[in-house]
Amino acid sequence: MSLYRTELRRLTKRRFTRYMTLLGLLVLLAVVVGTFLTNHKLDAGAIAQAERQADQQYEQQVRWSEQERAACEAAQAAGTPNDGRYPDDCSMISAPPRESIETSWFLPSTFDFREAFPETLVPFAAILALVGFVIGASFIGAEWSSGGMMNLLLWRPKRLTVLATKLAALLTGMLAVALPAAVAWFAGFWLVATFRGSTEKVTSGVWQSAGLTGLRALLLVLVVSTLGFALASLGRHTAMALGGVVAVAVVGQFGLGILLDMAGVRFPEAWLLPTYALAWMQKKVTLQNWDSCNATVFGECKPETFDITWQHSSVLLAVGVAVVLGSALWMMRRRDIS
Amino acid sequence: MPAVLEIEGLRKTYKSRRRGTRNALDGFNMRVEAGQVHGFLGPNGSGKTTTLRTLLGLIRPDGGRMTILGHEVPDALPVVAGQVGAIVESPQFFPHFTARDTLSLLASAGDVPSNRVDEVLELVGLRERAGERVKTYSLGMKQRLAVASALLKDPKLLILDEPANGLDPGGIREMRTLTRNLAESGMTVVLSSHILGEIQLICDSVTIISLGRRVAFGPVDEVLAQHSSGAVRVRLEAVTDLPAAADALTRSGIRLTGHADHLMLAGVDKPAVVTRLLAEQGLYVSELSPVAVDLESVFLELTATAPVPGQHRQVDQSLKVGGAEQSGATGGGWGA
Numbered sequence: 001m002s003l004y005r006t007e008l009r010r011l012t013k014r015r016f017t018r019y020m021t022l023l024g025l026l027v028l029l030a031v032v033v034g035t036f037l038t039n040h041k042l043d044a045g046a047i048a049q050a051e052r053q054a055d056q057q058y059e060q061q062v063r064w065s066e067q068e069r070a071a072c073e074a075a076q077a078a079g080t081p082n083d084g085r086y087p088d089d090c091s092m093i094s095a096p097p098r099e100s101i102e103t104s105w106f107l108p109s110t111f112d113f114r115e116a117f118p119e120t121l122v123p124f125a126a127i128l129a130l131v132g133f134v135i136g137a138s139f140i141g142a143e144w145s146s147g148g149m150m151n152l153l154l155w156r157p158k159r160l161t162v163l164a165t166k167l168a169a170l171l172t173g174m175l176a177v178a179l180p181a182a183v184a185w186f187a188g189f190w191l192v193a194t195f196r197g198s199t200e201k202v203t204s205g206v207w208q209s210a211g212l213t214g215l216r217a218l219l220l221v222l223v224v225s226t227l228g229f230a231l232a233s234l235g236r237h238t239a240m241a242l243g244g245v246v247a248v249a250v251v252g253q254f255g256l257g258i259l260l261d262m263a264g265v266r267f268p269e270a271w272l273l274p275t276y277a278l279a280w281m282q283k284k285v286t287l288q289n290w291d292s293c294n295a296t297v298f299g300e301c302k303p304e305t306f307d308i309t310w311q312h313s314s315v316l317l318a319v320g321v322a323v324v325l326g327s328a329l330w331m332m333r334r335r336d337i338s
Numbered sequence: 339m340p341a342v343l344e345i346e347g348l349r350k351t352y353k354s355r356r357r358g359t360r361n362a363l364d365g366f367n368m369r370v371e372a373g374q375v376h377g378f379l380g381p382n383g384s385g386k387t388t389t390l391r392t393l394l395g396l397i398r399p400d401g402g403r404m405t406i407l408g409h410e411v412p413d414a415l416p417v418v419a420g421q422v423g424a425i426v427e428s429p430q431f432f433p434h435f436t437a438r439d440t441l442s443l444l445a446s447a448g449d450v451p452s453n454r455v456d457e458v459l460e461l462v463g464l465r466e467r468a469g470e471r472v473k474t475y476s477l478g479m480k481q482r483l484a485v486a487s488a489l490l491k492d493p494k495l496l497i498l499d500e501p502a503n504g505l506d507p508g509g510i511r512e513m514r515t516l517t518r519n520l521a522e523s524g525m526t527v528v529l530s531s532h533i534l535g536e537i538q539l540i541c542d543s544v545t546i547i548s549l550g551r552r553v554a555f556g557p558v559d560e561v562l563a564q565h566s567s568g569a570v571r572v573r574l575e576a577v578t579d580l581p582a583a584a585d586a587l588t589r590s591g592i593r594l595t596g597h598a599d600h601l602m603l604a605g606v607d608k609p610a611v612v613t614r615l616l617a618e619q620g621l622y623v624s625e626l627s628p629v630a631v632d633l634e635s636v637f638l639e640l641t642a643t644a645p646v647p648g649q650h651r652q653v654d655q656s657l658k659v660g661g662a663e664q665s666g667a668t669g670g671g672w673g674a
Binding site: 007010013142146147153334 | 396422487
């Protein structure tokens with residue numbers, strides 16, 4: 001227990017941990033503030049204003065079509081060759097019907113909690129996962145490269161216990177940041193919806209769904225933090241984790257994406273990690289193959305689809321953590337420390 | 339006296355496709371008795387640090403047996419770790435923490451009372467600089483901090499690898515006094531160093547390692563005596579008698595070297611024999627003094643690492659026990 005408390009102290013004392021956490025929280029705050037500033041409440045005045053703008057645009061369209069029809073008739077009367085600019089029958093030039101110009105086009109952006117909030121949990125998870133990854137990598141990587149790990153093992157010569165305790169301290173620290181941040185995120189967007197949008201139709205089912213998505217976001221943060229920690233421990237340097245991510249992103253994702261596209265694979269996104277992260281957060285991602293035709297009873301072509309669900313993602317995340325963390329533990333046990 | 343540290347037949351082999359197989363430790367033995375200050379000497383790459391790392395569980399041995407305070411290690415390391423303080427090689431600490439934070443975290447991890455931190459900071463002379471970040475420290479200050487971290491547990495066995503590295507002359511003297519005081523208080527100290535004069539001054543006993551094997555061990559005086567060459571300097575009342583004296587001694591089987599005003603004799607067990615031989619020839623001795631050897635000369639002789647003019651010795655070129663000089667793919671030292 002003393003080692004666990006010590007590692008928690010060490011984690012919170014590190015400047016990198018503090019700065020990265022602060023940076024991550026500031027980015028999250030900026031997202032909330034940005035959303036607040038770019039959204040507005042839809043009151044009667046705003047709707048009336050939008051209707052006026054729609055009317056104005058309709059009138060503008062009517063004036064323009066009348067001008068064009070007059071020009072068309074003038075050209076026909078003058079015998080000017082029709083170069084395709086006007087139809088043969090000038091009466092065909094008419095303004096669009098009033099109802100085709102929708103009032104909603106002119107409404108200011110508004111934040112509908114029920115519709116928009118679940119989507120905000122994706123960037124929330126992404127930002128905190130990134131913070132968790134680099135903090136996790138640095139926490140163990142700096143210990144290895146500075147010789148701190150060797151010092152610690154002279155005091156606590158149980159390698160696996162030391163590594164596992166460090167990981168437990170990291171995850172505790174991440175949870176201590178991510179959990180209040182999630183609560184603040186919910187509260188922040190509730191306020192945004194209250195003052196700059198709508199909180200209508202937010203039923204208990206909506207809360208439950210949002211809560212479960214938030215829970216998955218927290219789990220993703222912890223999983224990614226663990227991966228950063230384990231990769232840096234495997235390479236015994238922070239750069240190993242960061243380099244590994246760059247390699248996976250450049251070679252494994254961009255390169256693979258291009259290759260799969262060139263090879264004409266049916267659902268290339270099914271091989272890319274971000275798809276699974278998105279599926280984890282959104283419960284399901286439906287991929288579409290536009291080079292196929294599934295005919296409907298109305299004779300319409302629909303693309304072939306392939307669903308990636310959060311269950312698929314959970315298997316991938318579990319296997320990824322098991323392989324990387326298992327390797328880190330095995331290497332910790334086997335390799336000499338010099 | 340009971341042994342605090344015992345190593346028997348310790349082996350560590352490094353295998354590399356490119357560099358072949360190298361025996362960093364090749365059946366190494368060592369014994370340190372309680373309450374001693376024990377010097378652990380060896381040329382660069384001879385296996386000193388590998389031995390200490392293996393002893394402390396940082397490196398997995400390929401064979402041999404080790405005990406600390408009567409417990410087999412590495413299996414029993416969790417039991418004895420609280421009684422062993424160690425610094426291995428150059429001191430390494432997280433650069434952005436202060437010395438106090440560094441020690442406080444170690445103390446906390448090892449269930450050591452926090453007031454011990456101030457005690458050891460005082461002991462190594464870092465009390466007034468304890469609040470500064472380690473990255474601002476000089477090598478000597480980091481060395482002091484490393485010693486402080488090793489002392490934090492108030493250990494029964496203290497292992498110091500090059501503790502005087504980077505210390506100024508005053509610091510070296512302080513370290514010497516500290517080491518002696520710790521030994522007097524009952525602590526056993528294993529001291530690895532290349533400052534052989536210091537070792538000779540401080541240590542009760544020594545072990546000398548070369549190419550992963552022990553080449554000498556025992557109390558310092560005994561090691562010096564065993565490896566003194568029996569050199570004796572002889573002066574006569576009349577310098578003109580030196581050729582006659584040299585002739586008489588040579589005929590008696592004594593090896594000697596002539597100098598302008600004296601003779602240097604080698605391999606003389608009993609100097610009285612020389613006096614008698616010369617007196618029988620009517621030659622009278624004015625000075626007969628055994629030439630004392632120091633640890634440095636013994637070390638250079640045993641490890642065959644004395645510099646030779648015009649030659650550049652490589653780190654693996656030292657002596658293996660038995661006297662055969664060795665180098666090549668199966669030599670020891672790499673990775674030490």
